[in-house]
Amino acid sequence: MLEVRNLTKIYEGGVKALDNVSFKVEQGEFLACIGLSGSGKSTLLRCINRLIDPTEGQIIWNDEDITKASQDEMRRIRRKMGMVFQHFNLVSRSKVIINVLAGRLGYVNPAMSVINRFPKSDVEMALKQMDRVGIANQAYKRADELSGGQQQRVGIARAMMQEPEMILADEPVASLDPVLAHSIMQYLEQINKEDGVMVICSLHFLDLVHRYADRAIALNEGKLMFDGTPEEIDDDKFKEIYGKEAERVG
Amino acid sequence: MKTQRSLLRSILLGLAILLVLVIYAYGFQVTKVNFKETSSERRLTQLTRILRALAHPDIFEYEQEEVDVVVPIYLPCPDPVPDIPEPDTSGPYMVTDVSCAASKEFILLEGVNFQPGSRGPINFVAASGAKRQLENFVADENGYFQVSVQMPTRQPVAEAQYLRATARVPVGAPKFTDTAKVTWDKIIETVFLALLATTFGTLMAIPISFVAARNLMSDVKSSLTSIALTIIGWPLGIGLGILANLGIGEVNNLLTANLGLNLGGVIVGPVAAYALARWALPQVEVEEPGRGMRVTRIITLIVVIGLIILTFQMLAELALSVGQSLIKPLGSLGFLGNFISQLGDVGNMVIPAMVALGAGAAVGNTLSSFGQSISDRLSGSSVKIINIILAAIAGALLFIIVAVIINWFYQINDPVKIYWWPGGIGAVLGVLLALRATPKAALPIGTTIYFVTRTILNATRSVESLVMVIVFAVWVGIGPFAGALALALHTVAALAKLYSEQVESILPGPLEAIEATGANRLQLIAFAVIPQIIPPYISFTMYRWDINVRMSTIIGFAGGGGIGFLLQQNINLLDYRAASAQMIAIAIVVATMDFVSSTLRERFV
Numbered sequence: 001m002l003e004v005r006n007l008t009k010i011y012e013g014g015v016k017a018l019d020n021v022s023f024k025v026e027q028g029e030f031l032a033c034i035g036l037s038g039s040g041k042s043t044l045l046r047c048i049n050r051l052i053d054p055t056e057g058q059i060i061w062n063d064e065d066i067t068k069a070s071q072d073e074m075r076r077i078r079r080k081m082g083m084v085f086q087h088f089n090l091v092s093r094s095k096v097i098i099n100v101l102a103g104r105l106g107y108v109n110p111a112m113s114v115i116n117r118f119p120k121s122d123v124e125m126a127l128k129q130m131d132r133v134g135i136a137n138q139a140y141k142r143a144d145e146l147s148g149g150q151q152q153r154v155g156i157a158r159a160m161m162q163e164p165e166m167i168l169a170d171e172p173v174a175s176l177d178p179v180l181a182h183s184i185m186q187y188l189e190q191i192n193k194e195d196g197v198m199v200i201c202s203l204h205f206l207d208l209v210h211r212y213a214d215r216a217i218a219l220n221e222g223k224l225m226f227d228g229t230p231e232e233i234d235d236d237k238f239k240e241i242y243g244k245e246a247e248r249v250g
Numbered sequence: 251m252k253t254q255r256s257l258l259r260s261i262l263l264g265l266a267i268l269l270v271l272v273i274y275a276y277g278f279q280v281t282k283v284n285f286k287e288t289s290s291e292r293r294l295t296q297l298t299r300i301l302r303a304l305a306h307p308d309i310f311e312y313e314q315e316e317v318d319v320v321v322p323i324y325l326p327c328p329d330p331v332p333d334i335p336e337p338d339t340s341g342p343y344m345v346t347d348v349s350c351a352a353s354k355e356f357i358l359l360e361g362v363n364f365q366p367g368s369r370g371p372i373n374f375v376a377a378s379g380a381k382r383q384l385e386n387f388v389a390d391e392n393g394y395f396q397v398s399v400q401m402p403t404r405q406p407v408a409e410a411q412y413l414r415a416t417a418r419v420p421v422g423a424p425k426f427t428d429t430a431k432v433t434w435d436k437i438i439e440t441v442f443l444a445l446l447a448t449t450f451g452t453l454m455a456i457p458i459s460f461v462a463a464r465n466l467m468s469d470v471k472s473s474l475t476s477i478a479l480t481i482i483g484w485p486l487g488i489g490l491g492i493l494a495n496l497g498i499g500e501v502n503n504l505l506t507a508n509l510g511l512n513l514g515g516v517i518v519g520p521v522a523a524y525a526l527a528r529w530a531l532p533q534v535e536v537e538e539p540g541r542g543m544r545v546t547r548i549i550t551l552i553v554v555i556g557l558i559i560l561t562f563q564m565l566a567e568l569a570l571s572v573g574q575s576l577i578k579p580l581g582s583l584g585f586l587g588n589f590i591s592q593l594g595d596v597g598n599m600v601i602p603a604m605v606a607l608g609a610g611a612a613v614g615n616t617l618s619s620f621g622q623s624i625s626d627r628l629s630g631s632s633v634k635i636i637n638i639i640l641a642a643i644a645g646a647l648l649f650i651i652v653a654v655i656i657n658w659f660y661q662i663n664d665p666v667k668i669y670w671w672p673g674g675i676g677a678v679l680g681v682l683l684a685l686r687a688t689p690k691a692a693l694p695i696g697t698t699i700y701f702v703t704r705t706i707l708n709a710t711r712s713v714e715s716l717v718m719v720i721v722f723a724v725w726v727g728i729g730p731f732a733g734a735l736a737l738a739l740h741t742v743a744a745l746a747k748l749y750s751e752q753v754e755s756i757l758p759g760p761l762e763a764i765e766a767t768g769a770n771r772l773q774l775i776a777f778a779v780i781p782q783i784i785p786p787y788i789s790f791t792m793y794r795w796d797i798n799v800r801m802s803t804i805i806g807f808a809g810g811g812g813i814g815f816l817l818q819q820n821i822n823l824l825d826y827r828a829a830s831a832q833m834i835a836i837a838i839v840v841a842t843m844d845f846v847s848s849t850l851r852e853r854f855v
Binding site: 049051070071072074075076077078079081082083085087088089090091092093094098102103104105106107109110111112113114155158161162168 | 531619622623626759760762763764765766767768769770772773776777778781782784785
């Protein structure tokens with residue numbers, strides 16, 4: 001279970017990206033996070049795995065306060081949190097399989113991994129994960145030779161290599177076309193339903209939220225505006241989250 | 251109002267133009283611009299001579315056949331004027347229009363029956379046998395020439411003196427002159443000098459460039475406890491490293507006394523080290539190991555490191571003895587033996603330094619993580635007390651080290667000034683820092699290291715390698731080695747800066763992604779940074795090699811060996827034909843390098 005308590009992030013220069021945000025996510029839940037661009041969604045996700053250090057507040061995961069964890073403890077915590085990015089964030093000059101194997105970096109012996117030596121079991125696991133997302137035949141291509149949809153699947157395979165208990169997905173489908181978006185979301189759904197992995201996913205399109213999420217939270221200028229099931233987002237709620245001039249699309 | 255403003259403008263513009271004029275006038279004054287000199291006759295003849303010499307590079311020469319032809323002449327005219335005997339017209343001969351002349355008088359000299367195309371000097375040969383060149387001649391297709399020569403000023407002599415033409419005719423195929431051969435040797439030396447400087451410079455610059463990259467360093471933050479313990483740990487570790495190296499050296503001396511034992515050691519050492527390391531560093535750590543297991547592992551790892559150091563020491567000794575014994579049997583390939591034994595020497599020089607630095611890093615890191623865990627676990631007030639003590643010690647240590655270095659240069663040699671004062675000031679500053687900082691706050695140590703590294707790099711880079719070579723020439727003697735060292739040092743500074751700028755411009759996305767997997771800093775660099783910087787690194791290394799080849803051609807001017815040394819010598823000896831040959835060689839090498847490096851760069855990037 002993940003519990004976020006009074007989380008606040010103020011960037012250098014005084015921008016308040018998160019303002020006293022609190023919510024809970026149950027084990028095995030698919031949580032969607034919605035809000036305008038710049039509303040603090042990315043900051044929230046990055047605070048959970050401490051890519052960004054929060055200014056105030058607590059993040060309790062499995063009875064452990066992540067905000068107090070030391071560097072060494074963070075390595076152990078992060079390896080259980082897979083992350084999927086809007087721009088895939090693959091190392092474009094490396095081979096696909098190396099990108100996928102990078103998901104194991106939190107587990108393997110650092111000295112051996114630096115010279116690109118991974119245990120045989122990890123390589124087998126990588127091939128299996130790539131097979132699962134349908135890119136097994138691309139394993140030895142360079143990552144930048146792949147199309148956008150394929151690259152995001154590499155990103156998912158990389159996250160799955162971590163044997164995660166939680167997946168943080170930062171607008172995973174925002175740079176993909178609608179067909180690809182659904183296929184990527186289905187992989188996330190599959191991971192959520194079959195493996196029981198908690199998924200926290202920031203999304204732009206409400207139909208995707210309705211289709212995939214168990215629950216949704218909404219941010220506006222760093223403040224939590226909404227916490228409930230996707231069905232509860234009616235037109236009034238929508239205007240509250242996105243502003244008065246906003247109109248629904250899709 | 252408007253006219254007033256435009257008037258003001260015009261005045262200002264006029265003043266600006268005036269100022270520019272004054273600036274240029276002063277520039278002419280201090281650079282001693284003198285166009286009159288450029289057209290003075292004396293300068294022009296010198297210029298012509300030099301340009302003509304430069305146009306005749308001393309590269310090819312012919313075997314030459316020399317024929318001396320003489321004609322008697324009286325200087326000054328005696329009374330009565332004697333007859334000159336008829337010349338022998340069967341071979342080449344010369345006639346003059348007069349049989350005697352006064353000093354400084356011009357006479358007409360004709361040569362007949364010379365070999366067509368032959369050329370050479372015309373000398374006045376005095377009665378004493380001393381000669382003086384008056385003119386040069388070139389015979390036309392009929393073997394005829396005609397020159398007007400001016401008689402030299404000489405003491406009056408009664409008997410006949412001579413004008414002598416030395417006709418030179420090339421025979422056989424052209425061959426390389428000695429100058430060309432020496433130039434070739436030195437050009438080879440120059441190219442390899444640049445190659446070595448680039449290689450060593452690059453190897454050093456790569457790790458430094460990571461430390462000098464802001465995006466990598468700005469995230470490195472540590473608590474004061476950890477920083478203070480690191481500062482204490484480094485010198486401690488370096489000391490321990492030196493001791494360890496000496497201790498292992500004793501074992502090494504025993505083992506390398508015998509060549510067989512040495513060979514065996516070089517083979518057994520790494521195998522044992524590898525096996526032990528495999529046991530102590532398992533591939534995947536699933537469970538946190540127990541305390542006993544961890545201690546055993548650490549001891550094993552220390553043994554492994556000792557074994558590795560021993561192996562390297564033995565390798566160096568082996569290379570030294572094998573290389574020396576190979577020089578004779580290999581004959582003309584003896585330089586390979588010399589290379590191997592030089593590698594041994596390099597090993598003997600580098601190993602102690604590496605061991606000391608490695609031990610410094612190890613102890614520094616261990617104490618640093620120990621400090622971090624103290625800072626994480628204990629309460630704020632007790633951390634503050636520990637911080638005050640540690641910061642005082644670290645500050646004192648840091649200042650004393652700096653003071654000892656300064657003392658080495660300036661030889662103050664007063665214990666109060668080099669130990670007590672700096673130690674005291676350092677301790678006070680440390681205490682002040684510890685009092686002011688929040689006990690557990692993470693201080694931006696990475697940014698500090700970044701700035702210190704950048705400053706050192708900028709300072710080093712601003713000293714031209716032509717200046718650096720002076721110090722190295724004193725240290726290792728005038729020659730190409732000094733040049734290579736100077737160029738290598740400059741390469742480190744220049745490349746580290748260029749490289750670090752490339753690191754700073756990498757995409758942050760992959761960095762973030764790899765960090766999110768739980769990778770540590772080393773893994774982050776290996777997986778997210780290095781793949782992104784390989785193409786620009788190759789490109790910059792090629793570019794630097796290009797620069798180094800160009801620099802190595804003139805580094806000899808300051809004692810750095812290579813072709814520059816030869817060029818400078820020839821310029822000083824006023825041997826412009828030889829200098830011209832060397833300039834052409836430089837031009838060819840630089841142009842070729844330019845072409846090769848741009849081709850390679852296109853291929854890699």
